[in-house]
Amino acid sequence: MAQPPAQTPQDADLPAFPRLGGRRSSYRERVAEALRAALIAGELRPGEVYSAPSLAVRFGVSATPVREAMLDLAKEGLVDTVPNKGFRVTAVSxxxxxxxxxxxxxxxxxxxxxxxxxxxxxxxxxxxxxxxxxxxxxxxxxxxxxxxxxxxxxxxxxxxxxxxxxxxxxxxxxxxxxxxxxxxxxxxxxxxxxxxxxxxxxxxxxxxxxxxxxxxxxxxxxxxxxxxxxxx
The missing domain is CATH 1.20.120.530 (GntR ligand-binding domain-like)
Structure with a gap:
């Protein structure tokens, strides 16, 4: 059985997000909503890089809907993709x-x-x-x-x-x-x-x-x- 992904220092500081259920299509929407809320609330910090697998552990879903949700947030300018690492939260002046x-x-x-x-x-x-x-x-x-x-x-x-x-x-x-x-x-x-x-x-x-x-x-x-x- 595959082991859970290793957490980065930034991931370890994340709040405990609610675990999500329902259809896979709903995962992406629900994860995106929760991630936006975490960004707005400042619980995901500007400049920090967060990995999709570690976020997935907190939501209780696979990494795929989390990665898809983060890509949606990237299109909105809320995060930037960091190749081979994850996503960096954009700063607001x-x-x-x-x-x-x-x-x-x-x-x-x-x-x-x-x-x-x-x-x-x-x-x-x-x-x-x-x-x-x-x-x-x-x-x-x-x-x-x-x-x-x-x-x-x-x-x-x-x-x-x-x-x-x-x-x-x-x-x-x-x-x-x-x-x-x-x-x-x-x-x-x-x-x-x-x-x-x-x-x-x-x-x-x-x-x-x-x-x-x-x-x-x-x-x-x-x-x-x-x-x-x-x-x-």
Whole structure:
């Protein structure tokens, strides 16, 4: 029986990812989602090289879907291929983070504020499970689950505006962001407060309170840059 692949020092520092099941085609999609979340959360560090076989061990799948998922991330500019070694996580500069956050604010704040007038209650309530998942992940300190649920919530919210291209733009900006400060927020016990804002935002939208929705969304995006995207 083949022995598990040897781990590099970088691989040994990886968090314990959830083991994945399901069809092989789903492996690739699920692994890609989890890897994006790990990148955004800063659990896969810029400049480090990670091997597909070692990542596969953590997901409980073969190396093939992991390698395919990493190639998808390479096409998105999130990692670079390193021949015979694996994949290197690309770095994001402070200026890029500022630009991403600025564009997100220009798009998301007015769009979400307008939903206080236009979104129906059923569609808004349908997002509550995702908002609760964010809180649950914050309590558990599970950053990958946090980022995944956070992505579903925000993109689902924006989708209610009926502009698919807008959602694609924000999704791409989120993929390219790095939230290195999430770990620090967990240690300081401050991640839960940020998580709660998702429920507060839903309540404001359901109450048709545009002013409150704008204030919460502005504060929430401010965390992305001033707190979450902090360096080491």
């Amino acid at each position: 402070d200026r890029q983070l500022d630009e991403y956050t600025h564009v997100r604010a220009l798009i998301e704040i007015p769009t979400v504020t307008e939903l206080a007038r236009t979104a129906d209650r059923v569609s808004l309530e349908a997002l509550r499970p995702a908002a609760r998942e964010i809180v649950t992940a914050a309590v558990a300190g599970d950053l990958i689950a946090y980022v995944e649920a956070d992505t579903r919530f925000h993109l689902g919210l924006l989708a209610l505006a009926g502009n698919a291209h807008l959602v694609e733009v924000v999704a791409d900006l989120r993929k390219r962001s790095r939230l290195y400060g999430l770990t620090a927020l967990v240690k300081a016990g401050r991640l839960l407060a940020s998580a709660q804002e998702h429920l507060d935002l839903l309540d404001a939208l359901l109450e048709r309170d545009e002013k409150a929705a704008r204030e919460i969304m502005t504060r929430h995006l401010g965390h992305v840059r001033s707190l979450w995207a902090a360096g080491d």
